[in-house]
Amino acid sequence: MLEIFFSLNWINVFLALFLYSFLGFIWFTILFKKQYRISLGKENDTEPPLAMIFVLGPMLCTLVIIITTAILFSRLEIEKSTDALVWGSFIGIGFLSANTFNIAINPNIPKPILYGAISSAYHLVGINVASLLLVQKF
Numbered sequence: 001m002l003e004i005f006f007s008l009n010w011i012n013v014f015l016a017l018f019l020y021s022f023l024g025f026i027w028f029t030i031l032f033k034k035q036y037r038i039s040l041g042k043e044n045d046t047e048p049p050l051a052m053i054f055v056l057g058p059m060l061c062t063l064v065i066i067i068t069t070a071i072l073f074s075r076l077e078i079e080k081s082t083d084a085l086v087w088g089s090f091i092g093i094g095f096l097s098a099n100t101f102n103i104a105i106n107p108n109i110p111k112p113i114l115y116g117a118i119s120s121a122y123h124l125v126g127i128n129v130a131s132l133l134l135v136q137k138f
Contacts, residue, residue, distance in 0.1 A: 004075065008074065011138060012070070012133050013066055017059065017130075019129050021058070023122065027122045038111060039112075040109065041111070065096070065130075069087075069131060070134050072087070072091075080135065083135075088127045092127040093124065096124065100120045101116040101120060
C-alpha cells in the first residue's frame, strides 16, 4: 500500500486539491453564499472574520479525500476520463453526498435539506473535477 502512496502523481493530487478548494471558495462565498447562510440559520447574523481553521480544515479533509480517491483509482486502474467521471460520481453520491446529508440531519442545522443540497452538490462537482485531474498525464 505504501508503494502506491509514494507512486501517486503528486502534481495531479495538489492540482486537484487547489481546484477543489477554490471551487469551495467560489461555491460558498459567491454562488450560494445567501442560501448557505440561510441553511445554517445565520442569514441575519453579522459575518465573523474568517478564522484559518475554516480554510485549512476543509483543505486537509479534501486532501485526504483526494489521496484516497487517487489510491482507489490506482488499484482499480482507472486511467480514462470517462471512467474517472463514473467513479467520481459513485464516490460523490455514495460517500460524500450521503455523509453530507447525514451530517446535515442534526438539530443544529435548521434547514438540513437545503444544507445537504448545497454541500452535496459542491462535493459531487468537486470530486468529479478532482477525478478528472487525477487521470491526466501532465
